[in-house]
Amino acid sequence: MELIKKILFVICGFAMTALSADCNRCEPDPCTCPPEPPCCDVPTAPTMAAYNKGANIDVCGSWDFYVTGTFLYWQPRQEQMDVALTSFGVPPNNITGIGRLYDFSFDWKPAFKVGLGYSWDNDNWETYLQYTRINTTMTTTVNPNLVAGETLAGTWYAAQLANLTQVSDKWSLDFNMFDLEFSRPYYNGTCLTFRFHYGLKAGWIDQNLDQTVSNVSNNVNSSLKSDSWLIGPRTGFYSNWQIGEGFRFFGNVAGALFYQKFSSVQFRETFLSNDTQQYQAFDYSAKILNASLETLLGVGWGTYFDRNNWHFDLFVGYESQLFLDQNQMRYLREASIGTDISKAGNLNLHGLNVTAQFDF
Numbered sequence: 001m002e003l004i005k006k007i008l009f010v011i012c013g014f015a016m017t018a019l020s021a022d023c024n025r026c027e028p029d030p031c032t033c034p035p036e037p038p039c040c041d042v043p044t045a046p047t048m049a050a051y052n053k054g055a056n057i058d059v060c061g062s063w064d065f066y067v068t069g070t071f072l073y074w075q076p077r078q079e080q081m082d083v084a085l086t087s088f089g090v091p092p093n094n095i096t097g098i099g100r101l102y103d104f105s106f107d108w109k110p111a112f113k114v115g116l117g118y119s120w121d122n123d124n125w126e127t128y129l130q131y132t133r134i135n136t137t138m139t140t141t142v143n144p145n146l147v148a149g150e151t152l153a154g155t156w157y158a159a160q161l162a163n164l165t166q167v168s169d170k171w172s173l174d175f176n177m178f179d180l181e182f183s184r185p186y187y188n189g190t191c192l193t194f195r196f197h198y199g200l201k202a203g204w205i206d207q208n209l210d211q212t213v214s215n216v217s218n219n220v221n222s223s224l225k226s227d228s229w230l231i232g233p234r235t236g237f238y239s240n241w242q243i244g245e246g247f248r249f250f251g252n253v254a255g256a257l258f259y260q261k262f263s264s265v266q267f268r269e270t271f272l273s274n275d276t277q278q279y280q281a282f283d284y285s286a287k288i289l290n291a292s293l294e295t296l297l298g299v300g301w302g303t304y305f306d307r308n309n310w311h312f313d314l315f316v317g318y319e320s321q322l323f324l325d326q327n328q329m330r331y332l333r334e335a336s337i338g339t340d341i342s343k344a345g346n347l348n349l350h351g352l353n354v355t356a357q358f359d360f
Contacts, residue, residue, distance in 0.1 A: 052186035054124030055193040055240075057359045060308045064120070066359040068130070070113035072319075073352040076134065076173050077106045079345025080330040082155050083211075084142040084167035101155075102142045104169060108351065109136040125184045128197075134175040134349065141168045154213040156333055157222040158280060160272045166214045175349070177203035179234060179254075193240045201234040201256040201292070205347070209329055222269045224329040230290065232258025246303045250315065252296040260290040265328045267336060282336040286328065293322045296353060311359035320350040 057066070087099030115130035143166040146152060152164040183197035207226045212219055236254025243249065265284040271277045298317020305312065327345035334341045 052188065055185035055187050055195070056119050056124050056126065057302070057311045057313075058119070059304065059311050059359050062119075062309075063360055064118055066117045066119075066311075066357055068113070068115035068117070068355055068357045070115075070353060070355040072111040072113065072132075072134070072354075073108060074111055074134065074319075074349050075106055075108045075351050076136065076175070077348045077350070078104075078171075078327050079347075080327045080341070081169075081171065081209075081345070083140050083169045084152060084154050086144055086146065086150055086152050088149050088151075102140075102167075104171065105138075105140040107136075107138045109134070109138070111136070113355070123184065124186070125182065126195075128181040128183070130179045130181075132175070132177045132179070132203075134173060137170060137172045139168065139170045141166065143167075154211055154222075156209070156211040156224065157213055157220060157269055158337070160269075160279060161213055161215055161218055161220045163215045164213050165216060168212045168214075170210045172208040174206040175203075176205075177201065181234075183238075185238075191242045193242070195238040196235075197237065197254075198235050199233075200231065201258055202229075202231040204229040205323070205326060207326075207329065218272060220270065220272050221275065222267070224267050224333065225264065226262060226326075226328045227264045228260055228262040228326075228328075230258045230260040232256055234258075236294065240300075246301050248300050248302075250296075250298060250300055250317070252294075254294040256292045258290055258292070260288055262286045262288075262328050265332050267329070267332050280336065282332055284328065284332045284335075288325065291324050295320050298353070302357075311357075313357040313359075315353075315355050317353045318351070319353040320348065323347040323349075 081104040083102045083104055085099050085101045111132070111134040113130055113132045115128060117126055117128035119126050142152070144152065146165075152167065153159075154164070154167040156169070179201055180199040181197040182199055183195045185193055185195040188194050205226075205228050209224045211222045213222075234254060234256035236252065238252045239250060241249045262285055265286070267280065267282045268278055269280040271279045296317050296319040298315055300313060300315030300317075302311060302313035304310070324346050325344040326347035331341060331344040
């Protein structure tokens with residue numbers, strides 16, 4: 001009898017071991033198995049609110065103002081400013097088909113910016129107003145050595161004068177722009193700072209162009225002008241990568257969408273026989289939704305001094321500003337002779353930017 005009990009005990013032990021092995025294989029039946037632990041934790045929300053540390057310049061006992069002054073050495077360039085063309089008559093019917101187009105020669109000119117900013121106590125916000133001024137005049141003269149069968153023509157005047165020997169253009173640009181910014185500089189990490197800004201762009205752009213075409217005995221003058229003002233929202237950001245000892249690399253981008261009114265666009269051409277009377281006179285005005293784009297890249301350096309009561313910053317960079325559809329003079333001129341172009345040419349201002357900033 002004892003032997004039978006021992007045999008049954010061994011058989012039950014093997015059965016329990018088999019059932020335990022089945023559970024370890026996590027089969028749902030006949031055992032109920034515990035769930036496997038997750039491979040990783042589910043991301044959770046932070047227990048404390050995150051805050052990007054302000055990156056404002058903060059001098060001791062300050063009035064919280066800063067001023068900027070910028071020297072610009074820019075080249076204003078505008079599309080569709082070609083001055084003259086030379087061409088040959090192609091036999092047998094002398095249809096003009098071979099020639100060369102002469103573009104305006106754009107010069108480099110000095111200009112400036114000035115700005116005033118204020119740092120608010122409320123959450124490190126700043127307000128900044130900047131004024132940009134470019135007032136320049138430049139000329140281009142085309143007087144090629146013509147060969148037999150080659151003719152010269154101006155691109156802004158009607159055919160009152162034949163056998164031209166010279167074409168001269170004088171272009172004047174009066175560019176005045178205000179940029180108002182509201183922003184909060186902050187650190188993104190320990191070496192990179194950002195400053196997104198929102199605000200307004202407003203100003204005016206006036207242009208004048210005079211062309212004189214000449215042969216050996218006569219001159220004919222044409223004059224054009226375009227006066228406009230604009231206003232609209234502007235936004236962008238500044239970025240600074242601090243590399244140590246006060247030095248940094250920076251990259252700035254901004255764009256604006258604005259209402260622009262070309263209040264007076266004119267074309268005038270005098271009579272060859274009487275320059276007090278108009279041979280042609282056309283006027284035009286337009287109200288358009290327009291845009292601009294700005295970029296600035298470079299390197300800068302800044303430091304506190306006098307026991308941190310003042311701060312000085314200096315940077316040098318390359319800047320470019322693009323204003324769309326500004327050459328309404330060419331648009332009017334082409335439309336007046338029945339060769340309407342699809343859009344007015346863009347105005348681009350680019351070159352050196354040297355800016356000093358003083359915080360007090």
